[in-house]
Amino acid sequence: MTIRRHPDPVPNGPNFGVLNSGHMTGPVQAAPFSENATQTNQITNEAVDKARDSIADLRRRLEELRGQHPEADRALRDLDMIVPRLDEPAREPGTLRYMLQNLVERCGGIPGLVAAAQLVQSTVVALLPGS
Incomplete structure (x- = not known):
């Protein structure tokens, strides 16, 4: 049996190497050799309202x-620093993720609050935006 060695793919345009199994329900998964793979989130008012409601509940x-x-x-x-960033969540996503992780860790030490923080x-x- 002869084993053929296929050459590595050569990028030929934007989003080359994005894998799509035909049943995509989540974020784009780019292959390691891909270039320019991007994802656009469509943020609805309902999503922002849910975030604000969860924050209001935890604050109370x-x-x-x-x-x-x-x-x-x-x-x-922590909540006071997170709330103003909801208006432009894509501006500093890494900082916001860090703040949220700190919030969950702080609330982990308070009985009954870790689920609300999560x-x-x-x-x-x-x-x-997707990372």
């Missing part, structure tokens, strides 16, 4: 626990 719960847990004040400060994280990350 944190304010109730203020004074009982030192991390509650720090988590509220909801904030997932609704806000849904607004960010």
Whole structure:
């Protein structure tokens, strides 16, 4: 049996190497040799409203626990830095992801709040461009 060696593909245009199995429901997956692969998120008002609602719920719960847990004040400060960035989530997506991770970690030390913090994280990350 003869084994043929196929040459590596040569890029021939924008988005060359984007793999599509025909059933795409998630972000674009680019092959390692691809160039210029991009993804455009269509952010709806409903998605922004969900993010704001999850933040409002977490804020209310944190304010109730203020004074009982030192991390509650720090988590509220994190929320204060996250909220203004919802108007332009694509401007500093890495910074926003970092802030959200800090928020989840802070709330992890407060009983009953980690799920609410994770909801904030997932609704806000849904607004960010794909990485």
